[in-house]
Amino acid sequence: MARYAIRLEELTKDYPIGFWRSRPVRALDHVSLDVEPGEVLGYLGPNGAGKTTTLKLLMQLVYPTSGRAEILGRPAGDVEAKRRLGYLPELPYFYDNLTAEELLVYFGGLFGLAPAVARTRASILLDRVGLGAERRRRLRHYSKGMLQRVGIAQALVNDPEVVFLDEPMSGLDPVGRRDTRELIRSLRDEGRTVFFSSHILSDAEALCTRVAIMVQGRLVSTGRLADLAFEVQGWELVVSGGDGGALASLGLDAVTTAVDGRYVVELPVDRPPDQVLPELSRLHVQVVSLTPRHESLEDYFMRLVARRQAPAA
Amino acid sequence: MTERSTQWWQRPVWFTAAMVLLVAVFVSTAVMRDRVYAATDPETELLYIPSGPVLARMALSFDALLADVYWIRALQHYGGTKRGDSEARSYELLGPLLEITTTLDPHFNAAYRFGAIFLTEAYPNGPGRPDLAVALLEKGIEQMPDRWEYYMDIGFIYYWWVKDYGRAAEWFDKAADVPGASWWLRSLAANTLAAGGSRQSSRMLWREMYDSADTDWIRNEAARRLTQLDALDDIDQLIAASGRFVERAGRPPSSWDELVGASLLVGIPLDPTGRPYVMDSVNGTINVASDSSLFPLPGETLPPLPQ
Amino acid sequence: MSVIPRIAAQVFKESVRDKVLYNLVLFAVLLIAASYLIGQLTAGQDVKIIKDLGLAATQIFGLFIAVFIGIGLVSKEVERRSIYSLLSKPVRRHELILGKYAGLVLTLAVNVGVMAVALYAVLGYMSWVETEEFRRSWEAPATDPAMLAAIVLIFVQLMLVTAIALFFSTFSSPMLSAVLTFGLYVVGHFNADLRNFESVVESPAAVSLARVLYYALPNLAPFDVKAQVVHAQPVSLGYVALTSAYAAAYIGALLLAAVFIFSKRDFK
Numbered sequence: 001m002a003r004y005a006i007r008l009e010e011l012t013k014d015y016p017i018g019f020w021r022s023r024p025v026r027a028l029d030h031v032s033l034d035v036e037p038g039e040v041l042g043y044l045g046p047n048g049a050g051k052t053t054t055l056k057l058l059m060q061l062v063y064p065t066s067g068r069a070e071i072l073g074r075p076a077g078d079v080e081a082k083r084r085l086g087y088l089p090e091l092p093y094f095y096d097n098l099t100a101e102e103l104l105v106y107f108g109g110l111f112g113l114a115p116a117v118a119r120t121r122a123s124i125l126l127d128r129v130g131l132g133a134e135r136r137r138r139l140r141h142y143s144k145g146m147l148q149r150v151g152i153a154q155a156l157v158n159d160p161e162v163v164f165l166d167e168p169m170s171g172l173d174p175v176g177r178r179d180t181r182e183l184i185r186s187l188r189d190e191g192r193t194v195f196f197s198s199h200i201l202s203d204a205e206a207l208c209t210r211v212a213i214m215v216q217g218r219l220v221s222t223g224r225l226a227d228l229a230f231e232v233q234g235w236e237l238v239v240s241g242g243d244g245g246a247l248a249s250l251g252l253d254a255v256t257t258a259v260d261g262r263y264v265v266e267l268p269v270d271r272p273p274d275q276v277l278p279e280l281s282r283l284h285v286q287v288v289s290l291t292p293r294h295e296s297l298e299d300y301f302m303r304l305v306a307r308r309q310a311p312a313a
Numbered sequence: 314m315t316e317r318s319t320q321w322w323q324r325p326v327w328f329t330a331a332m333v334l335l336v337a338v339f340v341s342t343a344v345m346r347d348r349v350y351a352a353t354d355p356e357t358e359l360l361y362i363p364s365g366p367v368l369a370r371m372a373l374s375f376d377a378l379l380a381d382v383y384w385i386r387a388l389q390h391y392g393g394t395k396r397g398d399s400e401a402r403s404y405e406l407l408g409p410l411l412e413i414t415t416t417l418d419p420h421f422n423a424a425y426r427f428g429a430i431f432l433t434e435a436y437p438n439g440p441g442r443p444d445l446a447v448a449l450l451e452k453g454i455e456q457m458p459d460r461w462e463y464y465m466d467i468g469f470i471y472y473w474w475v476k477d478y479g480r481a482a483e484w485f486d487k488a489a490d491v492p493g494a495s496w497w498l499r500s501l502a503a504n505t506l507a508a509g510g511s512r513q514s515s516r517m518l519w520r521e522m523y524d525s526a527d528t529d530w531i532r533n534e535a536a537r538r539l540t541q542l543d544a545l546d547d548i549d550q551l552i553a554a555s556g557r558f559v560e561r562a563g564r565p566p567s568s569w570d571e572l573v574g575a576s577l578l579v580g581i582p583l584d585p586t587g588r589p590y591v592m593d594s595v596n597g598t599i600n601v602a603s604d605s606s607l608f609p610l611p612g613e614t615l616p617p618l619p620q
Numbered sequence: 621m622s623v624i625p626r627i628a629a630q631v632f633k634e635s636v637r638d639k640v641l642y643n644l645v646l647f648a649v650l651l652i653a654a655s656y657l658i659g660q661l662t663a664g665q666d667v668k669i670i671k672d673l674g675l676a677a678t679q680i681f682g683l684f685i686a687v688f689i690g691i692g693l694v695s696k697e698v699e700r701r702s703i704y705s706l707l708s709k710p711v712r713r714h715e716l717i718l719g720k721y722a723g724l725v726l727t728l729a730v731n732v733g734v735m736a737v738a739l740y741a742v743l744g745y746m747s748w749v750e751t752e753e754f755r756r757s758w759e760a761p762a763t764d765p766a767m768l769a770a771i772v773l774i775f776v777q778l779m780l781v782t783a784i785a786l787f788f789s790t791f792s793s794p795m796l797s798a799v800l801t802f803g804l805y806v807v808g809h810f811n812a813d814l815r816n817f818e819s820v821v822e823s824p825a826a827v828s829l830a831r832v833l834y835y836a837l838p839n840l841a842p843f844d845v846k847a848q849v850v851h852a853q854p855v856s857l858g859y860v861a862l863t864s865a866y867a868a869a870y871i872g873a874l875l876l877a878a879v880f881i882f883s884k885r886d887f888k
Contacts, residue, residue, distance in 0.1 A: 015888065059708045062886035079710045087708035093701050097637045109626045110709040154705060164708075320714060320883070328880055332873060339869035340835045346842060346862050347815070377847040378676040381669045385658075420851035421668075422759060527757035 003073075005162050005193035006035040006058070010067035013053050027053040029217040030067065035195060035210075037161075040188045042204030042225070043197040045214030051197040052090050054214075055166045058195075059087055071162060083111065086155030090166040092147055096140035100126055100150050103139065104157050111158040118157070125153040130179060144171040152183065163187055165196035169203050181207060201230070201294060213300075220304055230294040231303075235267040238288040239280065250279055262288060380418030387411050387424070391431045395438055404440035407431060411449055415456075422460075425453035429466050430534065433474050435609065443474040464488035465498060472505060472518065482506040497521050516542050540585045541607050548610075551582055551590060551599050567594045623711050624719040631723020632730075635689060640727065643681045644734050650677060651742045667746055667762050668850055674739035675770055675846040681735070682728055682778040683805070689727070690785025691797035693720040694882065699794075703887060714879040717790070721875060724782050732775045736768070760852035769860050770849040776867045777843035781805060783874040784838065790882040808840030838870055 011031045014024035028050040035041050045051050056062045058069050060077025074081040094103050101122050108118030126135045129149040134142070142150065148171055155163060168184070169177050184207055187194050198204060204211050204225060212222045221228060240262045267273060273290055280287060295303075321327045387410035394404055411428040415421055431439055432446035447470055450463045457463070468484030471477045485502035488494050501521060504514045516539065523535035554577045558566045561575065569592060572578045582590045588605040592598075601607045635641070654673050658666045694717065697703040706716065740763050747755060747762035760766065784804050788797035814834035842863050845855045 015886075056704075056887070059704070061704060061707055062888060063884075079712060082708060082710040085708070087705065089701065089704035089708075091701075092705060094705065095634065095702060097634060106626070106630050107705070107709055110623055110706075110711055112622060151705070155708075158709075320712070322714075322876060322880060323883060328876070331876055335869050335873035335876065339866050339873065342862055342866035342869065343835055343839060346859070346866065349862070350842075350859055375676050375680075377672045377850060381672050418847060420759075420847065420853070422851075423668075528754075 003036075004034045004070070005037045005039065005072060006033070006041075006195055007070040008033040008054070008067070009070075011054070011057060011064055011069055012066045013050075013057060013062065014065045024065075026217055028057070031214075031217075031219045032067075033212055033219060033222065035193060037193050038188075038191055039209050040184065040194040040207055041196070042208035042211040043195060043214065044199070044201065044204055044211050045197075046199050048216075049199075049214040050217040051199075051214055052166055053217075055087070055089075055164055055195075055197065058164060083158065084160055085162045085164065086158065086160035087163075088148075088151045088155045088165045088168055091144075091171065092151030092154075094139050094147070094150065094154070097138060099136050099138055100131055100142075100153070101135040103150065104154055107154050108157050113157075121157060121159075122153075125156055126150075128156075129153045129183065145173060145176050148172055148176070148180075152180070160192065162193040162195065165194065167198060168196055169198060169200065177203075201300075215304065230300060232269070232292045233295050234269055234293045235273055236289075236291045236293055237265040237267055237273065237276070238290075239263050239265060239285045240288055241284060241286045250276065250283075376417045380414050380421055380424075383410055383414040383417060384421065384424050387414055387428065387431075391439070404431075404442075407440055408442065408445045408449075415449065415452060419452075419456040422453075425450055425463060426466060427530070429470065433470050435474070438609075441474075443470045446470050459491055459493070461488045461491035461494035461498070464491060465494075468502075468505075469518070469522075472510075473515075476510060478505050478510060495521070495525055512542055512545060537606070541610055544584050544601055544607050544610060547582065547584065548590065548599050551578075551592075554578060555592075555599070565594060565597065566592070568592065623715045624722060627711070627716060627719025628723035628726055631693065631720055632726050635685075635724075635727045640685060640689065641731065641734075643685070644731065644738070647677055647681060647735055648738050651738060655742055655746060667743065667758055670743060670746065671739075671767065671850045672846065674735070674742070675767070675774065675850070678732055678735045678739070678771065679774045679777070679846075682732055682774065683781060685728060685731060686724070686778045686782040687785050687798060687801050687805075689724055690782045691789045691794045691801065693724060693786055693789060695789040695792075695794050695797065698887060707887075713883045717786070717875065717879050717882055721782065721786055724786075725779055728778050728782065729775065732771060732778070736771045739767075760850070764849070764852065766852070766855065767849050769855040770846050772860060773843045773845055773863060776864050777840055780838060780840070780843075780867045780871055780874075783871040783878075787874045787878040790878045791885070804838060805840065808838045809844075811837050811839055812841050839866075843867070 008031050011028055012026070013028040014026050017023050017025045031050070031054065043051050043054065053062070057064050058071060058076050069076040071078075071081040072084055098106070101119065104122035104125060105115060105118040108121060109115065113121065123132065123135065126132050129152050131146060131149050131153065134146065139147065139150065148168070152165070152168065155165070165184070168180050172180060181203070184194055184196065188207075188209075196203075208225060210222065211225050211228070213220050213228070267276060277287065322331060387407060390406050390410055391404065394407075407428075411424055411432070414424045414428070418424070429446035429450050432449065433439065433441070433443045435441045447467050450467050450470075453460065453463045464484050465488040468481045468488060471484060472481035475481075482502045482505040485498050485505060489498035489502060501518060504517060508514045519535045519538040519542065523532055523539065526532035526535055554572055555566055557577055558572055558575055562571075566572050569578065569581045569589070573580060584590055584601045584605055584607060586606050588602045588607075591600050591602050593600065601610060603609075651670065651674055655666065655670050658669050697706060703716075707713065711719075743762040755762070781801065785797060785801045788800045792800070811834055814830040814837075845859075848855050
């Protein structure tokens with residue numbers, strides 16, 4: 001048993017740009033990172049930070065310029081490692097003329113599964129991603145979100161120990177995002193290692209044991225999300241029981257009415273909840289939920305970059 | 314430092330070695346094939362024949378199929394012209410079409426044999442070009458020297474159309490020399506030399522042709538020729554009858570009715586196809602009607618009516 | 621190792637799904653219609669013409685399948701990015717190439733096989749309705765087993781063309797691959813002319829270049845024995861074996877190069 005599920009060592013990738021005189025562009029710059037078995041790692045960063053490049057290097061879809069990537073103690077691209085991993089590419093695309101079930105049976109076959117076994121597993125997985133009813137439809141008729149779900153199902157067809165998901169939430173509606181979050185949570189509960197990338201911070205919240213934050217091809221910080229210094233930019237408060245007038249008397253103007261008598265209140269930074277909550281209980285308004293709104297990853301990176309440049313200046 | 318899952322062929326040495334080996338194998342098989350089988354390569358001969366070869370190359374190995382297309386065009390050209398209006402019947406494309414057909418497919422049996430028949434047929438039923446027909450058959454002999462029918466067909470053309478009986482006998486002999494040729498060719502050659510052009514030897518020729526025909530088309534053609542010979546016999550009889558009328562009346566007959574009236578004929582004489590014979594009292598000849606399928610009668614110039 | 625047959629089977633399934641085998645219906649209709657029409661037209665040569673037509677159609681139909689599916693086998697996977705998930709499965713890149721190749725060859729084998737059966741059936745029927753005497757006038761029997769030599773060489777040639785198409789598609793776009801493959805096909809039928817180049821030009825450099833090209837470029841003319849077979853000229857087993865050996869080595873070289881190039885590619 002390898003010590004690490006995933007290990008990146010000084011992983012670097014240059015892409016040649018231009019046709020005649022190739023001027024290399026560094027997509028990934030000496031990234032080192034270890035992921036332990038059973039961890040759920042959020043690989044976060046804005047678009048173009050090198051997240052997809054890292055995943056392609058792990059799948060050996062591209063070759064590193066220098067450094068190495070290992071999965072389960074084996075070099076990237078090793079067939080024995082591939083037997084034990086699953087991979088959802090970014091904006092996945094499969095074969096138009098196949099049905100979801102046929103795709104999973106084909107891919108199952110590549111793992112040596114007998115057709116009957118593969119079919120059983122396909123129907124379990126398609127139920128799990130909510131496509132049970134659509135499994136006999138050709139993929140050409142699938143929406144983006146449905147393809148995303150098929151992509152997750154095919155990544156699990158071999159019951160993998162390590163699952164790589166590249167932007168699993170992109171292109172999904174709110175229900176899809178919730179389902180995907182649930183799915184990742186269940187993968188974690190099953191003891192699998194999950195490595196997923198996202199450019200949206202909130203995707204990582206409540207899911208990840210750890211996050212790694214990438215900016216411009218470099219790993220800028222890793223750690224538990226709570227330990228990272230994200231600035232709180234306000235809170236989202238959901239209440240019920242009061243009426244609009246009562247809330248207005250508190251001087252809270254950013255109020256929207258939600259269904260079944262609930263209200264969503266945006267609390268700015270200068271009205272922290274510990275000030276507001278006592279007043280609410282005075283007005284017999286029940287608090288349904290309270291969520292801090294963090295700064296976006298972009299803002300965080302801007303701040304990091306500014307802070308890094310400041311001493312040098 | 315990069316680690317790749319290395320297969321043997323990803324190492325430059327092994328890749329190069331394997332590539333060199335494979336290239337060596339396919340080059341040496343190509344050399345061997347060219348040495349051993351070059352003689353049977355049908356395309357090498359084609360290179361030196363004008364006009365058709367360009368097409369053969371353009372056809373990218375579909376030349377046999379293209380030959381079929383040209384053969385069908387030749388048939389359509391011949392048949393269409395023959396059936397067309399008697400004015401402006403021109404068979405000038407027939408020769409080139411057959412030439413292209415046989416160049417594209419040098420073993421196209423029908424194109425040689427039927428083509429030669431079409432070419433020799435006298436105007437207006439054909440272009441009347443025995444010279445082209447002989448050239449076409451000689452091309453066929455070059456490709457397939459063991460086809461005795463081609464030699465016989467040439468002898469035939471000399472016999473029937475050119476009336477060079479010495480040449481005809483020579484070709485019948487050549488045909489008889491080919492292994493597997495029909496036994497009667499030798500006697501046909503002797504007969505031609507002795508009595509070429511006589512109706513009796515012609516009849517023998519067509520009779521043999523009829524009996525040995527391997528297609529209906531040739532058999533029908535031979536039957537038509539034999540019928541024409543019968544018509545010539547009829548015309549001899551009719552001329553004899555006219556001669557007797559001249560003896561009695563002191564003048565040539567002007568119509569069949571006069572001969573019937575003189576009890577020299579029992580009725581209007583009909584040719585073997587059922588069309589009445591035509592007496593041309595102005596020119597003084599007897600012939601088959603021009604709308605008879607036997608028209609025009611071959612070879613022998615018709616004897617003049619006695620005056 | 622069992623990955624290659626699975627990929628091959630998938631290629632075959634997809635070609636069935638894409639209605640590639642419908643060309644067989646077209647082929648049958650063509651043969652039957654032609655045998656009826658040509659029987660009306662030409663004097664005693666209908667069996668020859670059906671043979672010519674059947675063999676040529678087997679080759680043309682196969683050629684189009686080999687080229688148009690061959691060029692898409694790999695490049696479509698790359699272009700549509702389906703290769704990302706495929707290569708994350710326990711598939712080595714050379715297994716992908718070989719599996720795709722085997723799959724298309726299997727498709728072609730089924731196609732050519734069915735066409736051969738159909739051709740023999742039509743010819744058998746034509747022979748059956750003719751008189752014994754008429755049959756004797758044919759150069760070769762209608763259902764001449766020697767036609768198999770031509771069919772085998774057509775199939776081997778298609779295998780070679782498939783390898784060419786696959787080779788190009790590992791590094792160029794489908795459009796360019798199609799142009800290059802058809803280009804090589806045409807050159808392959810003309811390049812016998814390169815062998816006799818010294819009789820046409822003086823320059824020894826040009827002659828040696830022509831020689832090199834003659835041996836380096838695929839020589840497809842020798843695979844064409846349709847005319848010989850139709851005219852009952854012998855095609856020896858040795859010839860078929862030697863020509864097939866040539867194809868095997870050439871295909872080997874093409875696949876080796878394809879695998880080498882493909883294994884080095886970054887799928888950006």
